[in-house]
Amino acid sequence: MIKAYAAKEQGAKLEPFEYDPGELGAAQVEIAVKYCGICHSDLSMLNNDWDMTSYPFVPGHEVAGSIIQVGADVTTLKIGDAVGMGWHSGYCEVCPSCESGDKNLCATAEGTIVGRHGGFADKVRANFDSVVKLPEGLDMESAGPLFCGGITVFNPLVQYDVKATDKVAVIGIGGLGHIALQFLNAWGL
Numbered sequence: 001m002i003k004a005y006a007a008k009e010q011g012a013k014l015e016p017f018e019y020d021p022g023e024l025g026a027a028q029v030e031i032a033v034k035y036c037g038i039c040h041s042d043l044s045m046l047n048n049d050w051d052m053t054s055y056p057f058v059p060g061h062e063v064a065g066s067i068i069q070v071g072a073d074v075t076t077l078k079i080g081d082a083v084g085m086g087w088h089s090g091y092c093e094v095c096p097s098c099e100s101g102d103k104n105l106c107a108t109a110e111g112t113i114v115g116r117h118g119g120f121a122d123k124v125r126a127n128f129d130s131v132v133k134l135p136e137g138l139d140m141e142s143a144g145p146l147f148c149g150g151i152t153v154f155n156p157l158v159q160y161d162v163k164a165t166d167k168v169a170v171i172g173i174g175g176l177g178h179i180a181l182q183f184l185n186a187w188g189l
C-alpha cells in the first residue's frame with residue numbers, strides 16, 4: 001500500500017489516505033519520496049479549477065526521492081538512484097513529439113496528478129522516461145521544484161538562447177520567478 005495525503009472532495013483538507021498501486025508495470029519505476037515541492041497547480045487541481053480533477057486527489061508533482069523498484073523493461077534507472085519527477089509521469093513514446101525527443105510536447109502525456117495519485121505520499125510511480133536522475137551532489141531537499149517551476153523558467157532561457165551579456169527581466173517573483181532569478185544570477189546575467 002502507498003500512504004499518501006488526499007483531498008476527498010473539491011477544496012477539501014488533505015487527510016491520510018492509502019491506496020494499492022497494483023503490480024508494477026514493466027516500464028515503471030517506484031520512487032520513495034524524500035521531498036516534494038508545492039506548486040500552484042497543486043492548489044488549482046485541489047480546487048478543480050481546470051475541471052479535470054478526480055477525487056480522492058493526491059497532489060504533488062515536484063518529487064525528489066530514490067528508486068526502490070524498477071520494472072522488467074527499465075534499463076536506464078536502478079534501485080538506489082536519486083531522481084526527480086515533475087508534471088509528467090509518462091509519455092506515449094510513438095508520436096512525432098516523443099520520437100523527436102520533445103516528449104514534453106506529447107499530446108497524450110500522462111499528468112502526475114491528473115487521473116492518478118501524485119507525490120504527497122511515501123511512494124509514487126511513473127514510467128521511467130519521465131523520471132530524471134539527479135546529478136551527483138545536488139541537494140535533494142531543494143531539488144523538487146526544479147521539476148516544475150524550475151523547468152518552466154529554464155526552458156525559455158534555452159529557447160531564447162539567453163547569454164551572459166543579456167539583460168533579462170523577471171516579472172513576478174513567485175514559485176517560478178524565484179528560480180528564474182537564481183538561474184540568471186548563476187549565469188552571470
Ligand SMILES: [Zn+2]
Binds near residue numbers: 039061087
Ligand atoms: Zn507545477
Ligand SMILES: [Zn+2]
Binds near residue numbers: 098
Ligand atoms: Zn508522445
